[in-house]
Amino acid sequence: ATYAVVTINQQALFFNQIDDGAKKAADAAGDKLVVFNANNVPSAQNDAIETYITQKVDGIVLVAIDVNGVKPAITAAKKAGIPVIAVDAQIPGGDNVAFVGVDNAKAGEQIGSFFADYVKKDMGGKAKVGIVGALNSFIQNQRLDGFKKTASVAGVTFADTVDGQNVQDVALTASENLMTANPSMTAIYATGEPQLIGAVSAVDTAGRKDKVKVFGWDLTAQAVKGIDEGWVAAVVQQDPFTEGKIAIESLAKLKKGGTVDPIIHVPVTIVTKANVGQYSGMFK
Amino acid sequence: MTIPVQAAASSSRLRPRTLKDRFLANGSVGSIALFFLFVVALFSLTTEDFLSLDNVLNVLRQSAPLLIVATAMTLVITTGGIDLSVGSVLALTSALCAILIHAGLPWALVMVLMLLVGALVGAIQGFFVAYEGIPSFIVTLAGLSVIRGLALLMTGGYSVPIPSDIAFVGLGRAWILGMPLPALIAAAVLLVGFVTFNETPFGRYVTGIGANAEAVRRAGVNTRGVTLLVYVLSGSLAALAGLVLAARLGSGSSNAGQGFELDVIAAVVLGGTSLFGGRGTMVGTILGALTVAAIGNGLILAHLSPFLTPIVTGSIILVAIWMNFRIFRGAGRKR
Amino acid sequence: MTIPVQAAASSSRLRPRTLKDRFLANGSVGSIALFFLFVVALFSLTTEDFLSLDNVLNVLRQSAPLLIVATAMTLVITTGGIDLSVGSVLALTSALCAILIHAGLPWALVMVLMLLVGALVGAIQGFFVAYEGIPSFIVTLAGLSVIRGLALLMTGGYSVPIPSDIAFVGLGRAWILGMPLPALIAAAVLLVGFVTFNETPFGRYVTGIGANAEAVRRAGVNTRGVTLLVYVLSGSLAALAGLVLAARLGSGSSNAGQGFELDVIAAVVLGGTSLFGGRGTMVGTILGALTVAAIGNGLILAHLSPFLTPIVTGSIILVAIWMNFRIFRGAGRKR
Amino acid sequence: MDGGVPRVRMRGISKRYGTIQTLDDVSLDLMPGEVLGLVGDNGAGKSTLSKVLSGAVVPDAGTIEIDGRAVAFASPAEARAQHVEMVYQDLSLCDTVDVAGNLFLGREPRRRVLGIPFLDKPRMRADAAAMLTSLGISVPDITVQVENLSGGQRQSIAIGRAASFDPKVLIMDEPTAALAVAEVEAVLELIRTVSARGVSVILITHRLQDLFLVCDRLQVMYEGRAIAQRSIVDTDIEEVVDLIVGRKFTARSAGHARPAGHARSAETARPARSDRPSDSPGASPP
Amino acid sequence: MDGGVPRVRMRGISKRYGTIQTLDDVSLDLMPGEVLGLVGDNGAGKSTLSKVLSGAVVPDAGTIEIDGRAVAFASPAEARAQHVEMVYQDLSLCDTVDVAGNLFLGREPRRRVLGIPFLDKPRMRADAAAMLTSLGISVPDITVQVENLSGGQRQSIAIGRAASFDPKVLIMDEPTAALAVAEVEAVLELIRTVSARGVSVILITHRLQDLFLVCDRLQVMYEGRAIAQRSIVDTDIEEVVDLIVGRKFTARSAGHARPAGHARSAETARPARSDRPSDSPGASPP
Numbered sequence A: 001a002t003y004a005v006v007t008i009n010q011q012a013l014f015f016n017q018i019d020d021g022a023k024k025a026a027d028a029a030g031d032k033l034v035v036f037n038a039n040n041v042p043s044a045q046n047d048a049i050e051t052y053i054t055q056k057v058d059g060i061v062l063v064a065i066d067v068n069g070v071k072p073a074i075t076a077a078k079k080a081g082i083p084v085i086a087v088d089a090q091i092p093g094g095d096n097v098a099f100v101g102v103d104n105a106k107a108g109e110q111i112g113s114f115f116a117d118y119v120k121k122d123m124g125g126k127a128k129v130g131i132v133g134a135l136n137s138f139i140q141n142q143r144l145d146g147f148k149k150t151a152s153v154a155g156v157t158f159a160d161t162v163d164g165q166n167v168q169d170v171a172l173t174a175s176e177n178l179m180t181a182n183p184s185m186t187a188i189y190a191t192g193e194p195q196l197i198g199a200v201s202a203v204d205t206a207g208r209k210d211k212v213k214v215f216g217w218d219l220t221a222q223a224v225k226g227i228d229e230g231w232v233a234a235v236v237q238q239d240p241f242t243e244g245k246i247a248i249e250s251l252a253k254l255k256k257g258g259t260v261d262p263i264i265h266v267p268v269t270i271v272t273k274a275n276v277g278q279y280s281g282m283f284k
Numbered sequence B, C: 001m002t003i004p005v006q007a008a009a010s011s012s013r014l015r016p017r018t019l020k021d022r023f024l025a026n027g028s029v030g031s032i033a034l035f036f037l038f039v040v041a042l043f044s045l046t047t048e049d050f051l052s053l054d055n056v057l058n059v060l061r062q063s064a065p066l067l068i069v070a071t072a073m074t075l076v077i078t079t080g081g082i083d084l085s086v087g088s089v090l091a092l093t094s095a096l097c098a099i100l101i102h103a104g105l106p107w108a109l110v111m112v113l114m115l116l117v118g119a120l121v122g123a124i125q126g127f128f129v130a131y132e133g134i135p136s137f138i139v140t141l142a143g144l145s146v147i148r149g150l151a152l153l154m155t156g157g158y159s160v161p162i163p164s165d166i167a168f169v170g171l172g173r174a175w176i177l178g179m180p181l182p183a184l185i186a187a188a189v190l191l192v193g194f195v196t197f198n199e200t201p202f203g204r205y206v207t208g209i210g211a212n213a214e215a216v217r218r219a220g221v222n223t224r225g226v227t228l229l230v231y232v233l234s235g236s237l238a239a240l241a242g243l244v245l246a247a248r249l250g251s252g253s254s255n256a257g258q259g260f261e262l263d264v265i266a267a268v269v270l271g272g273t274s275l276f277g278g279r280g281t282m283v284g285t286i287l288g289a290l291t292v293a294a295i296g297n298g299l300i301l302a303h304l305s306p307f308l309t310p311i312v313t314g315s316i317i318l319v320a321i322w323m324n325f326r327i328f329r330g331a332g333r334k335r
Numbered sequence D, E: 001m002d003g004g005v006p007r008v009r010m011r012g013i014s015k016r017y018g019t020i021q022t023l024d025d026v027s028l029d030l031m032p033g034e035v036l037g038l039v040g041d042n043g044a045g046k047s048t049l050s051k052v053l054s055g056a057v058v059p060d061a062g063t064i065e066i067d068g069r070a071v072a073f074a075s076p077a078e079a080r081a082q083h084v085e086m087v088y089q090d091l092s093l094c095d096t097v098d099v100a101g102n103l104f105l106g107r108e109p110r111r112r113v114l115g116i117p118f119l120d121k122p123r124m125r126a127d128a129a130a131m132l133t134s135l136g137i138s139v140p141d142i143t144v145q146v147e148n149l150s151g152g153q154r155q156s157i158a159i160g161r162a163a164s165f166d167p168k169v170l171i172m173d174e175p176t177a178a179l180a181v182a183e184v185e186a187v188l189e190l191i192r193t194v195s196a197r198g199v200s201v202i203l204i205t206h207r208l209q210d211l212f213l214v215c216d217r218l219q220v221m222y223e224g225r226a227i228a229q230r231s232i233v234d235t236d237i238e239e240v241v242d243l244i245v246g247r248k249f250t251a252r253s254a255g256h257a258r259p260a261g262h263a264r265s266a267e268t269a270r271p272a273r274s275d276r277p278s279d280s281p282g283a284s285p286p
């Protein structure tokens, strides 16, 4: 059978690991896997799905950019008898057979309450946190909202939110400016990989490692090093490899006439100094 | 005029115009046409479904927004200007129309409003370009930023769904006489654009302004008005494309059309319109846009690794253009 | 020449050149200079830290890649060309240098290699533009796609860490005499660029090619060679910027510098260089780049909501440029 | 000259570019049907003065009257509306537009379909061919873009454009500079014909002998000022040369060998103009 | 003319643009120190022929010899290396570059610092001012961009550029078209001076009277072919006019009134040239 993965871009490790997981599962089952990279353009995902429909692939794994905007294409696929599994971003009211991924709002709340605890225990109960987000990303906005929900406890104040635009050098400049604008800031929360790279570099080069604690999403080598050194406090690590793998396995199951759960949540891990050891091998 | 008529010198040194001459005279269009055929041939040989009816209609439907906006962009670039804001206008109208429909306004009214919004945005930008003499690159770059910012502000970064049970979505999804409606809309826009560009005084002035704006002004033409109108058209057609896209996707998002301006400009320039103004071709634009769309579609069908897609896309364009420039060397555009 | 000398007609109708004349004669530079001062004044009044030494040095460090590439882009645009591939070249060299350093090559060698890679990429693109006559927009748009594709292919989408204990990272982070090294590098590049552009025959030909390439060719200049060299410079300086950025970030990634080309072009055009070629100013470019950086920095310092940032940025640019155009009306650039 | 309302009356026209006072309090009168030669050294301000009259340059100071009514041209469109047409020295052609398109620029024959104006291309081509033939111009191909034409062919097109649209005032800024001998004759003949019909003509030229074939009067400019006027019958080439140069000057290239023969030159030139109404203010416009 | 190696020898030059055969098997000879007038109707192919010699146009067929050696110019740089300089009809100036920059384009005086060539701006300005003065040109300000100059001023700069760099062959394509009377005299004087030094000159002009003041020989082109050659002493303006037009033609504007006086005109013109070596193939180049 032939399965297609329609992804967002290939410049974040996260998406590539989804592809890798999917590839692994497909190879194991002797299936063919094709990948389409939409380069952050929402309508390109639609175009690709429609193209795969005309080509009659056996199933589609979709990492959506615009979760509403892909619905017609998913519906068309369903009509054509091609199952679509959404990964990472849930499609509200969509015709996809299943969703595999992290509950971003929930995980945002998780890191938020971790943050609240951390502030109480390790920061003397007071923190001023600045945020490096990607405003045009739906799921990163969810992570931001979830975080704010549980992190807003007594003693925590929010400084500005800046837009890293999912590009690491933009995020770097924005983070630096964020620190300049808020000299009394004691923590940064970054909602995605490019944002975290930018924030980590900014704190590092500004020599603020002793003053600012970094929280964020998606490990990289620099983040691992920061955790080792203690100034990166916690990073939400998803398991995109497993997400991709489960998605393809589910499609295979459907193909054989089986059924799958409509929502398959893959848990996240909050990586701290305590458990970073098991990840450091990934980033050599 | 009755002044002494002197026999025009004989044309002993003119030889009849051959088919080849005609082809060479339209150098840039000939070049992109050959290239387009080459791309089509390539993909029909290497993939199975490329020339299937479904796929062809699919490509046409997908490229409708590109074709619609490229029509106006051809005019803008022919005047020697540029409009970098089209992607943002598309995002703004797609987001705003979703919001308004969501809020319960009748969709027909929303459509009219969106076209007016596009025209207004174009008029504001056109005013700065035509009447204040600010380079269009700066004006529309500022516009790009401001307009997408407005869309972001209105949506808060979330995408707004459009109910799929209202007639509005037909704008992006309906089929009429076996053709997808977006493709028909694009065809109509292109036809009007072609006629306007080639058969009306307005179109003539557009070319003239790009070639020598002062000469057109000295000929008594209201060059500022013409320039303003070109940007109004560009804004309106970007709004139309935004409506079509929102209807097709069933959602409006401030994310829509990122980098769209570069695609549109690429299609127009690939078609043979000169960025220096004065030379534009609507047929070339159609071919340029379809070529871009065909390459994107064909590479998916060919199951190329996505890591190789950008490399192959760029290389195809460069090598094919290069070969055609070698064939047409000495003819065609100069820069 | 010894031919009869005839007294030049008296200059009774010349009046002495006033300061205002000089200012108006340099219309575009005067305009951006005023605008820059306006932006600086605005933010020093509305925010606390804007003019603090720390922040100023920070802005300079941040804008180093922009300034470096804008120097070369000024030359490219003055010849009437454009280089859309600079962001991709920056990504390629930042990724490749991280990979090679990771693989254990000495960093000095890596730096030299990267500059050569940039020069080579520029030479290939320059060849198509200068010797094959393909519009630079198409060539470098294809380059944008191919080169970032290569970076993607090499990194597999991973961001590659650069160990922060080697001297290489000093390129992005070191301080010399109280100044950040990237800022010093940018200053050196700008100085060399300024002198080259204004004081050498090469710089003269760059302007001439933009004004009337055929005239320069007829004057016996190797215009193709000059054009090629301009793209080589552009590629090399984009590579240098990539190195600085990689050193500052401590990692190389194919994601670096997305949309960077538009920022660079915006800075150059804002500075008063004409996209039609023939009119370029290095001082304007510096001011343009610093203005863009200052606005970005100042708005964050002013605690503006990020949703309003693009709107305010675009509006400031447009309104201020517009006011300056009104002051300089009749002087300065024509298009 | 005296008596009758002048077709054009310019007073106190001044224009400064940066440090240079290009025009300094210049006046100019032009009667209906009159041909005025405007001469002067390079850079004297002739082109600038005529551009003021054609609306292409807005002066810093000064007034213009057309047929006794004060006008102020903010753009060439307004001057063209008053039937002032000009052949610009730089020709002002659109290089990438074809011959017919340039001839009719701003005056395209239109065909309305459903109220929308379309270009009447067949008529444009036919009329364009007729216009060129009447000027004795042969252009290899009327659909060719003007950038591919020779210098003289380009100039002919600029002349054809200005002359064809029923002007009341026709300004020609060095119209014959690039023209070959037969084409020059055709242009001079054209000037005679239109002025006989009452069109007022301003002819700027450095071919001084031509002035004596068609002009009624000369106005000399020097460094931005109008310094002299001469009725054509009261002057000769030598005096004109001296006025232009600003001192006694011998120009063997100025059409007539000197010193002999100059008296005759004016004589032989004049009879040529006997067929046209002499300075008749009453000649009705076409 | 006969005897001696010609400075320039062009044979069988042909060039086609699209459907038009612009040059059709044209030959041209030019001796050292000779001044050749190249005349013909508009569009006859004069400019194209001279561009072939200056390297700006590569012909489809034909050979060129310079001083007996066969050359093939693929670019103007190669022709300039052989000391062929040309004043182009369209002037070929860089509008946004200043006067001095245009004069020295491609030949900038340089000052080496650490082996890097820098523009020697003070010298450029001083030399430029001297060059212009020697041509009798007054430009208001030498640092002004040429786009702001008058037509005649622009033309003077193009002439200054070609004449100043020690040419062996100087081609002037309608150099005097936009020039005022004193400047025309200066250019004609320039031609006499340089040809006296052994420079070969090709002068293309529609001011036929000028030909008789400076030329040794005329070549007439008609519709892309060289149809006639005349030694200047064997012809007169009337014949030249007839050759250009291709039939009997009366041109009162051609410098001399007809029918009277034409015999004398050639006479009065010739003595002016007595001060220069007549057709001397042996005159040594400067």
Ligand SMILES: Nc1ncnc2c1ncn2[C@@H]1O[C@H](COP(=O)(O)OP(=O)(O)OP(=O)(O)O)[C@@H](O)[C@H]1O
Pocket: D017, D018, D020, D022, D040, D041, D042, D043, D044, D045, D046, D047, D048, D049, D089, E140, E148, E149, E150, E151, E152, E153, E178, E180
């Ligand atoms: N736009 C401008 N900017 C600056 N200077 C100008 C401009 N236009 C004209 N000038 C100056 O004004 C003077 C007069 O120019 P103008 O073109 O009117 O001269 P002209 O009499 O037509 O000369 P020519 O016989 O050479 O055509 C010149 O010195 C020129 O440099």
Ligand SMILES: Nc1ncnc2c1ncn2[C@@H]1O[C@H](COP(=O)(O)OP(=O)(O)OP(=O)(O)O)[C@@H](O)[C@H]1O
Pocket: D140, D148, D149, D150, D151, D152, D153, D178, D180, E017, E018, E020, E022, E040, E041, E042, E043, E044, E045, E046, E047, E048, E049, E089
């Ligand atoms: N690049 C070109 N493309 C097409 N046709 C051309 C080109 N260059 C010249 N021609 C044609 O060749 C013919 C000769 O042109 P050329 O400029 O040599 O004439 P000319 O003798 O210099 O005329 P003039 O006296 O008007 O300057 C013209 O009919 C012109 O249209």
Ligand SMILES: [Mg+2]
Pocket: D046, D047, D048, D089, D173, E150, E151, E152
């Ligand atoms: Mg003039």
Ligand SMILES: [Mg+2]
Pocket: D150, D151, D152, E046, E047, E048, E089, E173
């Ligand atoms: Mg010519």
